[in-house]
Each structure stands twice: as structure tokens, then as C-alpha cells.
Amino acid sequence: MACNDNVIKNMANEISRNCQAVNFTVDPEFVIYLIDLLLLNPKYGKLFAKSICRSNLDFFVKECVSLLTGDETSINTLKLQYMMQTNYDKLQNLIDKHQASIDQCLKPLLTEILDDGPELEDEQAQKKLFRKISIYIILSSGLGNPGSIVTLKEGMAALESVFSLEDLKVFVTLPRSEKIPQLNELMQITSGVRLFNRDCKKGGEGIPDLPFNIIDAGKACISSLSHSLIAAMQRVNSLTTAVADTVAVDDATGNVDVLVPPTSDLTEKDYNQIFELLAFNRQYEVFIRKLLADVETMEQDGTKDVEKVKIVLEELHTAVKYKAAVPVATVFPLFSKLWRVWRSMQNVMFLLSTVSRLMTALAHVSDQMRIPYGLLDKMLEGKSVVTDQERMSEPVSLKERLSLGSLTYLCRDSSGEITDRQVKYLGFCALCLSVGALVPSNLKVGVIKSKGTRYGFCSVKMAARFNKDPQRYVNEILNYARNNPHVINLLNIADDMSEVKHIDNLVVKILPKKQIHDRDVQTDTHPIDGYIEKDYTSNLWEWKRRACQLATIVNCQTHSTQTHYSHLRADSHTQTAPPRHRSLQTRSDAGVNTAPHHVLLWGLRGQWGDGQHAMKLGDFEKKNCE
Template identity: 50%
Template sequence: MACNENVVKNIANEVARECQSQNVAVDPDFVIYLIDLLLLNPKYGKLFTKTINRNNLQFFVGDCVDLLIRDSTSIKTLKMQFTIQTNYDKLQNLIDKHLDSIDNCLRPLVNEILDEEPNPDDEAQTKKLFRKISIFIILASGLGNPGVIITLKEGMAALESVFSWNDLKMFIALPRNEKLTQLNELMEIVSGVRIFNRDCKKGGEGIPDLPFDLVDAGKACLTALSNSLITVMQRVNTLTTAIEDTVVIQDETGNVLIDVRRNSGLTNDDYNEIFQLLAFNRQYEVFTRKLLCDVETMLQRGAHYVDRVKKVLEELHDTVKYKTAVPTVTVYPLFAKLWQTWRAMQNTMYLVSTANRLMSVLTSIQEQTKIPYNVLDIMLSGKEILSDQERMCGRISMEDRLSLGALKNYVAYDSFSTPNDRYVQATIVNSRTHSTQTDYSHLRSEIHCQTFENRDKSLQTMKSAGINTIPNKVFVWGLRGRIGDGQHAMNLGVEHNVEKKKEQTVSVCTWPCAGYNRDESTSTGSLSDEYVQFYKPDLVE
């Protein structure tokens, strides 16, 4: 297809300009998303198969602008899908992206700290570097704002308690990689010290009560999602009951049609609008259930992290209690452990806030949809609104459910139970895909979908160390220990042959002699004058 990424962006810019000229604000990223979806439709995809025609481009842009201006229910459904697709992912992936964004924001400050090599004797430059390290630790840990003087002083005091001026001079002399490692270790220890001081009521300026906030925000988000799910399920049950008896499937073709009741005053457009509303609310239900399940997982993790923080704080209090000096080997790992648990709580809090923000966005999109209650009341006249469970259980009675004859579409357990299935499964491996018959088959492209031909390359197992062939061995005779000519190469390799060669009779003994016949009647052991038959396989010359 001729529409690559740059062409799609240009089309999106033109669509956005057309929408702005009609006072309609659109998201450029959503326009690109919509264009990619529309190009999957053969109606539009065939327009840009070979070259881009200006008339086809103008026709496509016009249709895109009409869809965005009308802002129908299907477009709202796509907006909801686009919001979830671009802002939500697996929980661990969201955490990784969040931490990467923090690292990217702090990378200029980190590079400035690592590249700066002040004179150790210059006190002003050394203090400036020490101040930058304190600011980095406060920003990277998320424990307050370094712009507040009290928070900055507290961070510098906590850093000075674990990182003296002599350590700073040694830090300046370290290589870049070791500086970065020590900087991350300092961030963990100093952050743990600040959290411990907050628990001791001796500081903690700008540090929120994260355990309480996490549990409170998680419960509030869970309650809001549960109420939203109840509301959307009521709408889904109402819309499903309104159209469940209007869908007709043709036996010959399998096409799905809408059976409009006579004298009802309704049209196909009215039914299509209800179908779009049902699809929107079903999609809203799926996303709400997904967020609800993830928030429940976050609450469980949050409760676990809160217990771990309490245990680590108790262990720290027991370690430093009634002691004027504590070995750093004992207390520093506890400070790092406290910070790691606190960071896990911060990540969980970020996930809860992300779920809450997405719920607000989806709710705002849902509030823009309008349900035609006048049409819905006509469709629901004389019907009882049922839920999915009641609808599934109400079609078959208990007596029919217990009888095997109630299964109308009975499928055999063995897929080879009938000869036709056996023939299809036996020949499908040799089939090829030649073309696809669609409504736009007359607009065929030159691209064909075919199967891969068989390869004549040999395969090798993971255990094989090489190719199983006989190596080429050549011996140079007379190379050493012989004066004069006569050196020649002797091929010691055996010719590869699948069939095993048979033995052949040797009538004349040639050098090197395979053996001789010792005359047992003579005591001198002379050789016999008669030749003896020997047996040996063929020798490769």
C-alpha cells in the first residue's frame, strides 16, 4: 500500500485543518488512529494501492471529516478504545514507563553531577556539588519539593549524616559508572533516613502519609468503579432486551439481518443507533471490569506494602533503640529496604491514580452519548428486562437441561467421526490461498497471498556440532626423512558410499604386502614360491 507513515501523517494534518475550519477540535493522534482503521476497509484501502490520486485523497479526507464532525456513537467507541490503548497497559509495564519518564527528566541533572569535577580544595564548588546531589535525591525519591527551603535543608542534613566531605572528595575521583552506582545507593539510604525521621516525628517535611493515602484512594476508586459498573450493566440489559428479538440469521447465506416490526414506526436507522449504543456500553463494561480487577489487585498489593513498611520501621527502631552509635553495616541495609518498600507503595499509588484518571475520561465520553428514550420505549413495549444470567438460564428449562436430546447442535467428540471431516483434514495441508471474494473484488491488486514452497535445505539439531561428513585427509609421503624426489600426496579419506562394498579376491600380492605364507616344514622359515590368495576391500587410490 502506498500510504506509509509519512503519508498518513500528512492526511491526518489535512483532516485536522478541515475540522478546525468548521470549529471542531480533534486530537491529531486519534485522527491517525482513525485513518489507520479506515484504510483496513477495502472501500478506502483500494484507493491507495498503487498511487495516490488527488481525487481519491479528497474523497477519503471528506469522509474522515464527516465522521469526526458527526461524532456518532461509533466514533465515541473508537475514542474510548484509543484512550485505553494509549494510556493503559499491563501494570508492570505502566510502572516501568513511569520510572523511565522520571529518569529521563532527571538525566540532565545526573549528567551534570557525574561530569562535574571541582577542585577538592575549592569549598564553594564542593558545596555546590553537594547541593546538587541533595536536590537530585529529593526529586528522584519524590519526598517533597526541593524548592522549599525547609525540605532542601532537611535533605542536605540527611545526606551529610551518611556522606561526609571526605566521601565527597573520594566521589569526585571515581569513574563515571561508579559515580552513578554510588549516587543511586545514596538516594536509597538518604530517602530511608528521611522516612525514618518522619516516623520519629523529627522531620519529614513534604513527605505525605502514603500508607493512609494509598488505602483511602484505592477504596474510593474501587467504590466508584463498582457504581459505574452497576450503572452500565443496567443500560446494557435494557438495550439488549430491546433488540434481542430483531436479529435474524438467514439459513442459506448466514447473513445477519434486522427484522423491523410492521406498524411500529421504527426504521433501520433507529435499530442501528441502538446497536451502536449497545456496542459502546459493552465496550465500556469491558474496560470498567478490567480497571476494577486491576484496582482490586492494587489494593491487595498496597495492604501488603503497608504491612512491610511497618515491619521494617519496627526493625529499625529495635536496632537503634537506646544506642548512641550503630554500625553502618547493620543500619544502612535497613534504610535501603525501607526505601524500596516505600518506592513500591509509590508505584502502586501511581497505578491507582492512573486508573482513577482513566475512569474519569471514560465517564466523560459516556456522558456525551445520548440514548433515544422515545425509540427505546417503543422497542421495550411488552418486554421484561432481563440480565445476561437470566437470559441464559431462561431459554432451557431444568428438565430439558438434564436430557441429552436437548442438545440440538450436537458435536461429536472425535473430529474424524465422519468421512467428510477426514477428507477435509487430510487435504487441507496441500491447499493454497489464491484470492478472496469480497464486495470490491473487481478492484484487485497485483499482490497475491500464497503459501511458502518447500525448502530443500537440511535441518540440524541443537545437539549436532557440525555436518556429518568425512573430512578430507591427505598425507604427503616422503616429506621428511627422504633425500631426493619421490614425494607425493596420498589421499587417506574413504570414499563416501551408502552401500557397503563387498570383499574382492587379490591374485597378486603388491606392496605393501598384506601377508605371506610361512612354510612350516622348513626350519629356516623361507617364503613359499607360490602366491597365496588374500582378501581385502578396495583401496582408494
């Protein structure tokens, strides 16, 4: 893939600069977190699959800037996830990181102690090295500040009681690999001595009262988290009730849609806004519950450590009571044991302070969210708010139970009751998630197991529909998560998204079939008044001729031309005589009779041969008479 870590870092810097250009400040590390989620969508991932084109990069940067500066709810959800990912981990991992940071800070001083090798006769250099070891032990143990003279003197006195200057001469001669374990052992014993002196009221300058503080801090942290959880659940219950009844499945196609009441002025955009608010509050709830569970564990561990400290101190007092000298083999292990228990309490206090800081940061982001109560009241009109416990324990009728028996993938787990932690998507209804609605499943309905994964549902109808084609609805959830990256880590489906990031189309929407009916329709005889076009003709060539004529007329224009001989024109006058009506009388009327012809040329028509001849008409008539 063309997008390596350096390329993504450069993208994040460019996006941050573009956001600053519009007076919007964003952390580049948070932008990197957002880019990693967006690249799971092939719409953006394929832009940089082979090479990086400047036009594609500009498009991606523009999309990221628009997302960061526009959609506040989903971005705040991503901020919660980023805070938890960067500032929180498993408790032991947090302790290890904290100890590693302390060791890293003390590494220069430790290196100086290990490399320092004063001469045996140079007593001043040996005392200087002894002082450095005391400072290192105080800093490493966290029991006070060596900058305080009283604390430093107390630390040096405790070290001198278990590690004399003669022992220091032997320490200098040891190889480097053996010095570090001995320093750690000295730190434990010396710290145990200081803690014992504090309990005896003979020292303890700069050492906090952890047994008291750890109990008090644990109770305060639990109380604060509990109040935050109660407030979050009130918002979650209201938002869930508002959208729980709006998700419906089409029986014919199986498409999951959001039903908007036709009588209200609500739109699908309003429901999507509530879906995003519900996702934010659910994410906040998940983190608060996680922190609360960890703090309860910390409080239990802290209480046990306080009891252990009391027991170890009693053992120490018993070991040294009324004795002028105590064997090293007896008392040193007790000092080390006391220090290890105290270190455990220090770790608990560090975890409590980490949780407290993180809780404050999460609450700051949560306070920025504003719920549109006017819109929410419209959705809740005529409904009563239902809690998650009530929704998850709704009874299932006998008829619905019988219908569940026909489901192919219904999970019948006889080992025990299934909890929401064993169900995919944090126990939310799988069908409702395909449109973004986080509705808790009713485990009394049962779960459907497909490809080794359990899925829960809020109703029997949803379970029956999912049973027909499980993979289709799983793909719809992944497709929704592509376009809404804030739900990827909320539902813990980052691995599933990585498996399908090269597939362009995960979902094919099934269109409803058109229903055709045969019906008779009676129409009016002449619903429109008749009109006869006089110039109408059915001859296509006539229409073409008219079109050509009109095209020719359009291109014609009337103009006049002045010639050289125009000035020679002159007016001419013509005299005419009007016609006259006259009648003429001839002298006489007379008629003339012409002499008739009595000769006929016989044989011109219809006769063959040369017998043509002229004959008189009188002879011809006589001949005919004969």
C-alpha cells in the same frame, strides 16, 4: 504500501483542517488512529496500495470528515478506545514509563553531577557538588520539594549522615560507570533515613502520609468505579433486551437478518442506532471492569505495602533502640528496604491517580451520549429486562441437549468449565455479531470449536446454524467490522482484519430460491370493452409510409411570397349565357333497309392449302343441304 507514517500524518492534518472549516475540532492523533482502522477496509486501503492519487485522497478525506462530523455514537466509541490506548497499559509498563519520564527530567542535573570534578583543595566547589547531589536525591525520591529550605536542609543532613565530604572526594575520582550505581544506593539509604526520622517525629518535611492516603484513595476509586459500572450495566441490560429477539436466521439460506415488527413504526435504521449505542456502552463496561480489576489489585498491593512498612520500621526501631552506634552493615540494608517498600507505595499512588484521571475522561465522554428512551420503550414493550447473568444461565431443554449431540464442531472440554474469557469475541453470540448485535452467549448451550477457536451462542438454533458453515459467519463478522471500525478493537479482532484486508468480497449473500406452483386461473371472457381501430392495418410497410408522411408534414410549412409583378394583377369580368332547354322536331321518321351480302369467302379458317375462293351464300346453303 504507499501509506507510510508520514503520509498518514499528512492525511490526518488535512482532515483536521477540513473539520475545523466546518467548526468541528478534532485531535490529529485521534484521526491517525481512525485512519489506521479505516485502511483495514479494502474499500479505502486499495486507494493507496500502489500510489497516491489526488482524486482518491480527496475522496478518502471527504469520507473521514463525514464520519467524524456525522456519526456521533461510533466516534465516541472510538474516542474511548483511543483514550485507553494512549493513556493506559499494563501496570508495570505504566510504572516504567513514569520512572523513565522522571529520569529524563533529571538527566541534565545527573549529567552535571557526573561531569563535575572539583579540586580536592576547593572546599567550596565540593560543598556545591554535595548540594547538587542532595537536590538530585530529593527530586528522584519524590520526598518533598528541594525548593523549600527546610526540606533541602533535612535532605542534606540525611545525606551527610551516610555520606561525608571525605566520601565525596572518593566519589569524584570514580569513573562515570561507577558513579550512577553509587548515586542510586545513596538515594535509597538517604530516603530511608528521612522516612525513619519522619516516623520518629524528627523530620519528614514535605513527605506525604502514604500509608493513610493509599488506603483512602483505593477505597474511593473502587467506590466511584463501582457506581459507574452499575449505571453502565443498567443501560446495557435495557439495550440488550431490546435487540436480543430481533435477530433471526433464515432456515433456507442461512442469512442472518434483523426482524422488524410489521405492526410497529420501527425501522431497521432505528435498530442499527440501538446496536451502536449498545456497542458504546459495552466498550465502556469493558474498560470500567478492567480499571476496577486493576484498582482492586492496587489496593491489595497497597495494603500489603503498608504492612511491610510497619514491619520494616519496627525492625529499624529494634535495631537502633538504646544504642549509641549501630553497624552500617546492619542498618543500611534496613534503610534501603524501607525505601523500596515506600517506592512501591508511591507507584501504587501514581497508578491510582492515573486511573482516577482516566475514569474522569471516560465519564465525560459517556455523559455526552443520549439514549433515545422513547425509541427504547417501543422496543421494550411487552418485554422484561434480563441481565447478563440471567441470560447466560438460562436452562437448556432436554430436546435441545439431544440435538447438540449431532453437531460436528461442538467442543467437549472435560478439563473444566469454559469461561467467557476463553470464548472468541468477548463471549458474545457469533451469529448475532454478523449484524452488529452484542448479545451474550449462553455457555450452557456449549461452544463450537473451529480452527482452534471457541465460539459461543445465545441459543441452540444459532449454534446449529453456525456448525454448518463456521467460516461463512466468521467472514460475515469481519465484513461487518470493516464497515463499522468501532467494533474492531472492542472484539479484539485487529489481527484478523489485517489478514483479510486484501480480500474485496468476504461474504456472498445467498438469495432465496423462487417457489413455482402450477395453478389454474379462470378469467372473464372479455374483461375489457372491445374497441375497433378504423385506421388499423397489419401491413408494416403501411405504418412506415404513414410515419414518413407524418414526418414530412411536420417539416412542411405554409408561406407566401411577394413577386415583382404582383401589382399588375387585375380583376377580369366574363359574361356567360345560361344554358337553354330546347326540343327539335324532325320532319318525318323513316327507316332504310340495306341489301344483304350473299358472298362468302371460303377457306379462310381451318383449311390447309390454296383452295380459298369466293362463293355465293345461296350456293353454299344448297351445297350444305346436298
